[in-house]
Amino acid sequence: QVQLQESGPGLVKPSQTLSLTCTVSGGSISSGTYHWSWIRQPAGKGLEWIGRIYTSGSTNYNPSLKSRVTISVDTSKNQFSLKLSSVTAADTAVYYCASSGFYFDFWGQGTLITVSS
């Protein structure tokens, strides 16, 4: 069974770039079975899809975040990454990585990112 684990700094300063990595285990990120997505959830609120990447490097982003988001993949490390630029307090949330097709099969446990000076 595929397992995912997010990693990154818990605190980011306003206007800086948030960087997170998701490490995939129990399967190859290059298998072609899934796309690999990032989703976030502000405290007490609902879920928002950020974007996804395929093993080929092809990406799709949520239009509401597209101008600030970059997702990349490192198949040699079985990892994919998220960069979100020009962050504000509104970007404070739990960030999840997940495998995705039409839906999200497997999820990481999530990591809380706080944007504060």
Added chain:
Amino acid sequence: DIVLTQSPGTLSLSPGERATLSCRASQYVISSYLTWYQQKPGQAPRLLIYGASNRATGIPDRFSGSGSATDFTLTITRLEPEDFAVYYCQHYGSSAMYTFGQGTKLEIK
């Protein structure tokens, strides 16, 4: 873009009762692309139902999904204490856009 509206916002029921949760889409959606998740506090969402009516691996048969077009329902028969959580519906749309409903909180009465 498709908007998913879940109702009610909060549902208060007792263990053993039946829960009916609604997810309404702002326009026609393909059933294959409608999914339900369960989320407990401090945990990631868990896949429950995909393709509107297919239970994911390991999901008890007291959970069932139904519906088509714009109206979808998640039904939980005989509520167990561990079923009290927040439930989200989700749609996969054109241009590879994923949309979630705002969630229904199922709480113990």
